Amino acid sequence: MGKKMKKEAEVSSKDVFDPLPIESKKPATVVLMLSSPEEDVLARACEAIYKYAEKGDENKCTLVELGAVEPLSRLISYEDHLVRRNAFMALGVMAANSDARRLLKKLDVIPAIVGKLSPEEDAVVHEFATLCLVSLSVEFTTKLKIFESDGLDPLIRLLASPDPDVKKNSVECIYNLVQDFPSRVAVPGPAHPGEHHNGARDPHSLREEQGLDRLLELLGNEELSDLHGEALQVISNCLQDTEALLLIQQTGGLERLLQFVLMPAPPEVQMNATKAISRAAQITENRKVLHEHDVEKALITLLAEDHDGVRTAACQTVAAMSENLACRDTFRNLEGVRAIVQLLNSESGEVKEAAALALSSLTHGNQLSAYAVYEAEGDKLLVRQLRDGHPAGAVAHAAAVLTNMAAQEALRCNILAQGGMRALVAPLRATDTRVLASAALAVAALSCDTEGRADLRDAGGLPPLIKLMSSNNTEVRSNTCWAVRVCAGDEPTAIEMCRLGALEILQEINSSSNRRNKFSEAALQRLLDSNLSVKYSITGHLSSANITADGFYDPGQVRTGQRVLTLEEFSKQKVNQHRPIIAVNGKPHQPVSAELMDDKQQDGLVSTRSSSVLSRSSGKALSRAKSRARREEEKQKDADDSKAQQEPAPVEKPWMLPHDAEFHELVTEAAKSILPLQTEREQCVALAKLVSDAMGGAVDSAKLHHFLWELHLSELKVELQSNIIPIGKIKKGTFYHRALLFKALADRLGLSCGLVRGAYNRAWNEVRLMEGPPRPPDATPRP
Structure with a gap:
């Protein structure tokens, strides 16, 4: 029996090959070996693929084409440890290839990779598994898949790994993941046992095993200084979350971050540390802590660094710290404003944008800082930045700084002198809503006086400003409407805006x-x-506070949405059968001397007719004025004759409303006969009688059809060859003519009077009567 057993054993040993060394120089053969049932063959094949893929991108592409990705993605879950480790090495290297990443995404391999980040696996598996996730985490969809596969927590735990390569890969992967908000919210710490992984965290668990704590510990390890830059990037991104901000304040991590700003460090580390400080400064308490640690001095030092990233981050931090009033004063006292102004000369668009942002924050509601910008000649650079037109953020922030500076009259005048208003015209035509909103506010700030509004008109800024009111952006529309309100403070600008369809x-x-x-x-x-x-034409109502002046006209009621033409536009129309435009104008054709005006004002009169005999003194003054005018006219004639051969043909004079001498006589007569009366009631009655007599007298309603006022107006239109009729020439006027004349005269006499339009050519005046004398007896009529 024993011999028989021995024979069977010998037969069995003859059926099995001894181990064979396998060598192949063909990658296709090695890829085929990935399907072998032999563990030793699989381990050798994976190792060979790893070495081949490491040699370059071309080899990775070859392996992808030969179909190596799919078997390797299966082998990372193989039972044998050596096979699993070598498969991870090969797959980790190949994941750097875009085609390989696309296949891995399609094969849904991320959950398997995340599952091998457990503490049971060795450091080699952790190294290449995290390397593979680093490559996969650059795309949003795979990033989201890592998060959904609970990949963030094990990555955070691996920050405590003794292997530096594992730490490095984990930091890089976390940095990629925290670009996505759900992942960023989840970074502060792991969920409680049994809690569904949805990014929510219990604040009390943040003091335990935390991601930020691990990263802060890593920053304290000088042996891992090559990872400090990336770790700071991760912390900076995490600090966009309020919970993380509170955590870093509670754990004392703010002081550790501040060390990287205060102490000499590589530019990348300084930049990322400054960004983290900027994010931390979003909380009021953090700003106080940073101010106590003299962060302003450190930031001013960083502004002088020869690294655009560092200077940009420093300016952004200054902007955040400027929310603290004490910090603003410190920056100004330490000449920080001047240092930031100099950065507006930088060739880097990011630096210029950040510098303008910092100045905008420093000057917001702070006149001393605004004046410091002026002393550093920042207004010139800011205006130049507006003209450059890029980057968009730089233009928007520059306009904001100018808006803040324009609150001071002296600075506003200087900005206008630098061409600030003209430089704003181009931003008003921009496409970026930030630029449009900021430019509109700057226009409002610079247009609060006549000079600024004139600059805006001359620079052609009104058309784009009016167009911006139709913007679909709420902020742009609101800011533009505010600018329009400010610009409409004078009549010329208001008339032009109405002409443009405002x-x-x-x-x-x-x-x-x-x-x-x-x-x-x-x-x-x-x-x-x-x-x-236009108001009277549209609303049909003028209050006693609406004082008419020379140039006022009544074109009649317009329909909703219809534009009211200007007098100049009406003057260019041929005489037609439509209702005439009634105009009020007592302006003289030529200016009257100051001496003559003084004499006239002493008599309580305003007259421009040379034939009017006012008094002996005014007659002498008029004679002197005529003599002076003749002498000046002769001198001008001689000068014109001498230059006639050199000067071009004279430019056509702009249209002007003709002087209404009859209306001026009515003003003079009203001043003489009405102002001396003792009560407003007597004045109103006398004025009504004067208006009635001037417009054809009282007319019985039964005989109104005999009062041919329409024929009279038609005759005046033919006589003047114009659809515009001066109100003083109307001798037969109906309701709306008389009401308009009463309002025009009352406004010049200083009487309270409103004007209301009714239907069917009706109109009336509303007068508020006060007890007692209306005004001092020596009062003069309005010009």
Whole structure:
């Protein structure tokens, strides 16, 4: 029996090959070996593929084409430890190839890789598994897959690994993952046992095993200084989350970060540390701590570094720290404002943008800092930055700084002298909403006086400004409406804006419940108040506070959405059968001397007719004025004759509304007969009688059809060859003519009077009567 057993054993040994050394120089053969059932063959094949793939990208592409990715992705879960380790080595190297990453994504291999980050695996598996995840975590979809596979927690734990390569790969992978907000929220610490991994964390668990704690410990290890830059990048991204900000404040990590800013370090480390400080400074308490550690001095030092990234990060941190008033004062006292202004000369767009951002924060509501920018000649550089037009952020922040500076009249005048308003015209035509919103506010700040509004008109800034009111962006629309309100502070600008269609746009905005805002309502009201002719035509109402002046006209009621033409546009129309335009103008054709005006004001009169005999003194003054005018005219004639051969043909003079001498006589007569009366009631009655007599007297309603006022107006239009009729020439006027004349005279006499338009050629005046004497007896009429 024993012999038989021995024979069977000998037969069995003859059926098995002894181990064979396998050698192959063909990658295709090695890839085929990945399907072998022999563990030793699999381990050798994986090792050979790893060495082959390490030699270059071309070899990786060859392996992908031969189909090596799919068997390797299976072998990383093989039972044999050596096979599993070598497969990870090969796959980790090949994952650097884009085609390989695409196949790995399709094969859904990420959960298997994450599963091998457990403490049971050795450092080699951890190294190449994390290397593979580094390559995969550059794309959003795979990044999200890593997060959903609970890959973030084991990566954080591996930061404590004794292997530097594992730490490095883990930091890089975490850095890629925290670019995505859900992952960034999850970084502070692992979930409690049994908690669903959805990014939520219990604040009390943050003091235990935490990702930020691990990273801060890594920063304290000088032997791992090559990882400090990447670790700081991860911390900087994590600090965009409020919970992480609170954690770093509680654990004392802020002081550790500050060391990298205060102490000499490589530029990359300084840049990332400064970015982290900037993020931490979003919390008020952190700003106080940083201020106590004299971070301002360190930042000013960093502003002088010859590294654009460091200077950019320093400016961004200055902007964040400027929320603290004490920090603003410190930056200014340490000449930090001047240092930042100098960075506006940088060739780097990022540096210029960050510098303008810092100045915007420093000067916000701080006149001393704004003046410091002026002393450093920053206004010139900021205006130049507006003209450059790029980058968009630099233009937006530069406009914001100029807005802050314009709060001081002296600085505003200097900005205008530097061509600031002209430089804003191009940003008003930009496409970036940040630039548009900031430029509109700058226009508002620089247009609060006549000089600024004139610059805006001359530079052609009104058309793009009016167009911006139709923007779909709420901030742009609101800021533009505010600028329009400010610019409508004088009549010339208001008239030009109305000509460009501003009224129609504002009416459309205010009719919409979604687009209307308090700024659009204020802009419409200011525009109408600065252009009373248009206001009366649109609303049919003028209050006693709306004082008409020379140049006022009544074109009649317009339909909704219809633009009211200007007097010059009406003057170019041929005489037609439509209702005439009634104009008010008592301006003389030529200026009157100051001496003559003084004499006239002493008599309580304003007259421009040379034939009017006012008094002996005014007659002498008029004679002197005529003599002076003749002498000046002769001198001018001689000068014109001498230059006639050199000068080009004279430019056509702009159209002007003709002087209404009859209306001026009515003003003079009203001043003489009405102002001396004792009560406003007596004045109003007398004024009404004067208006009635000037317009054809009282007319019985039964005989109104005999009062041919329409024929009279038609005759005046033919006589003047114009659709515009001066109100003083109307001798037969109906309701709306008389009401308009009463309002025009009352405004010049200083009487409170409103004007309301009714239907069917009706109009009336609203007068508020006060007890007692209306005004001092020596009062003079309005010019």
